[in-house]
Amino acid sequence: MESASMTEFSDVPGTAAPLHRALENAGYSTLESLDGVPYKTLIALHGVGKTGLGRIQAALLERGLSLGEETKGATITPGHTGKVASDIKTHITSVDPVAYVDGLEGRRVAHGHQLLSIFGRVTGAEPKMWGPSMIGYGSVHYVSHTGREGDWFQCGFSPAKSKICLYGLKDSPRGEELLQKLGKYTEGRGCVYINKPEDIDLDVLEAMISESWAGQG
Template sequence: MSTPYESVAGVGRPARDALRLAGYPHVESLDGVDYAQLDALHGVGRRGLERLQAALVERGLSLGGHVPEPHARQATFTDGHTGTYAADIKTKPTSRTPAEFVEELEPPRRVEHGRLLLEIFGRATGAQPVMWGPSMIGYGEVHYRYATGREGETFRVGFSPRRAKISLYGLTDDAGAQQLLTRLGKHTVGASCLYINKPDDVDLAVLEEMVRRAWDSEPSSHC
């Protein structure tokens, strides 16, 4: 599904035209694109990129490279489910089971990766996984409300075994995360998302500790 730029409030026509001219026809096409590359485009401002990054994060995606943290705002994050979403938020819990999703992944190596991550996240959180949207597996629920009044719900921690990279959500905001990242192994970080190519590239004990610490910390914004 493709999201038009016009649906993201605050992204002006100059930015929309510049992004399309550069070969990025819709919001999802920006996933993984280097932030600095987009920031250099004439007509694309940092405020617009911040809003586009927020739209990507809501869809389980992210810009690539070094993505600046959003400007400080009054936002609240609370445990639990309220059922209140902004009208345009599409990523919500589904009835499909994560186990079914994992077993249908291609190629077969992704099935093994998915099974392993289900085991690690389940052991670290003690919670049952839930599918969010078509490809994200989440644990726990967090309600967020921004200063603008926009609000919705997401999961506390989770992952998505994507074909190119495995996306790990909610693991980098904990106070001790940066120290653990130095011991994790091969990875990249974009905004609050953590990416690995495959579980073999990282120390799985460190990864499990990151999941456990993030689960036990106060809820916050994540990818």
């Protein structure tokens, strides 16, 4: 399996050099290296503040990753409530997902339309854009063990240039079992990365989406 592309801290919007240096001095080399690291561990570092760390978390979420304590022990319920922590910047937008896919480059246009068709057929739901690049289906609300809460989507995908990210498919009762049959992939904390749909078994993908969708009610 290939490793997913890495993100430099300087590429995270709204973060500054002191934050980057603090994280690097603590031994974290890329954004992805923070996946699963407890919030309290990082906020204790000199040079790390709540605003910058909130932007780090938002960037992780867009890649299907998360700081450790944001999801540990979370309670997830169906539907959106509008109760969202102030530092979470990823929300539903008014962008048309089809228009977004049409504006992608090269092979990702066809890949995006293929995934729109598959997710739409299995879920029967209308897609929504979340942030600048995620396409989500369904609605859930989560509350972490610390009381931090927000709205999210049940499952979806992001057809990024380097990798396609599939969200919400691993945590269903059969998610891990089906994942082993999927094909060529790499994993993040909350997502599965693939290079292109041709690398995976699309019947297995449909089964994983179906399992995820069945769990939203």
